[in-house]
Amino acid sequence: MQDYQKILNNIHKTLSQVENKGEVANYIPELAKVSKDKFAIYLNTINANNFEVGDAETAFSIQSISKVFSLAMAFANQGNKLWERVDVEPSGNPFNYLSLLEREKGIPRNPLINSGSIVIADCLVSSLENPKEDFLQFVRDLANDQSIDFDKKVAESEHKTGFRNYAIANLLKSFGNLENEVETVLDFYFHQCSIAMNCKQLSNAFFAFANQGICMGGNACLTATQAKRINAIMLTCGFYDEAGEFAFEVGLPGKSGVGGGIVALLPNEFVITTWSPGLNDKGNSYLGMKALEQFTTQTKSSIF
Numbered sequence: 001m002q003d004y005q006k007i008l009n010n011i012h013k014t015l016s017q018v019e020n021k022g023e024v025a026n027y028i029p030e031l032a033k034v035s036k037d038k039f040a041i042y043l044n045t046i047n048a049n050n051f052e053v054g055d056a057e058t059a060f061s062i063q064s065i066s067k068v069f070s071l072a073m074a075f076a077n078q079g080n081k082l083w084e085r086v087d088v089e090p091s092g093n094p095f096n097y098l099s100l101l102e103r104e105k106g107i108p109r110n111p112l113i114n115s116g117s118i119v120i121a122d123c124l125v126s127s128l129e130n131p132k133e134d135f136l137q138f139v140r141d142l143a144n145d146q147s148i149d150f151d152k153k154v155a156e157s158e159h160k161t162g163f164r165n166y167a168i169a170n171l172l173k174s175f176g177n178l179e180n181e182v183e184t185v186l187d188f189y190f191h192q193c194s195i196a197m198n199c200k201q202l203s204n205a206f207f208a209f210a211n212q213g214i215c216m217g218g219n220a221c222l223t224a225t226q227a228k229r230i231n232a233i234m235l236t237c238g239f240y241d242e243a244g245e246f247a248f249e250v251g252l253p254g255k256s257g258v259g260g261g262i263v264a265l266l267p268n269e270f271v272i273t274t275w276s277p278g279l280n281d282k283g284n285s286y287l288g289m290k291a292l293e294q295f296t297t298q299t300k301s302s303i304f
């Protein structure tokens with residue numbers, strides 16, 4: 001086995017000498033309070049070894065990383081019916097882009113941009129008895145950790161400033177691709193994005209995607225085919241208009257969030273999560289991308 005701890009320590013040391021050109025997200029005011037100096041990596045291998053550096057057990061706002069969890073839950077519950085309301089093509093546009101949705105008559109390009117994730121939220125609101133509670137329980141079970149929770153302050157902060165998401169939800173409603181009230185669906189969406197998790201919990205929760213759908217606790221959360229399809233969507237759509245760059249530099253399926261987290265995985269091998277809150281101009285973590293590029297280069301491990 002490679003000396004993963006040495007590799008992580010080395011990446012941490014190298015990046016501490018690199019100028020962090022990223023900026024902390026401030027369009028959700030509560031996120032702007034987080035220090036740009038936080039940095040962590042947590043690696044979880046399929047045969048249950050784990051390695052960490054930095055603030056790997058400090059929780060942060062998972063934001064768009066939650067879109068993978070809601071997709072997984074809706075896909076597990078509803079199967080291929082989902083694809084009637086959302087496509088699986090890369091968007092090549094920012095995560096909160098509106099024009100494409102208008103042109104394509106309310107069918108979002110994929111479930112990992114805001115419009116697609118709002119449609120998925122609508123599916124879950126329609127099908128779950130207690131949508132927010134049931135979704136939180138799904139994430140807790142995926143991570144095998146019952147302490148995970150929403151951050152109500154972050155949800156409230158986004159509720160007050162989520163004007164673009166209101167525009168997207170209204171556009172979806174006008175095209176008949178939102179069954180529930182805009183306010184109800186966005187309340188669910190803002191809560192899913194507000195979940196606070198640390199790098200260790202995220203790596204554990206993504207274990208199922210690297211492990212053919214079997215989660216940390218040993219239960220089959222997804223079928224192997226569903227896990228394969230979600231990985232394909234992460235690879236092509238997980239980084240918005242930087243999905244090509246991430247595949248080029250890192251070469252793994254993954255998902256970013258504006259809280260500065262990135263989770264990436266190599267099927268049947270490992271899950272790796274990085275956290276550095278400074279974002280590049282595409283909304284992806286500046287140092288997180290660099291850390292993952294160094295990791296896959298040094299370990300010679302990518303899907304390519």
Ligand code: DON
Pocket residue numbers: 062063064065095096114158165193256257258259283284
């Ligand atoms: O809807 C939003 O704008 C945020 N709750 C999530 C955006 C996000 O994390 C984009 N990721 N890089």
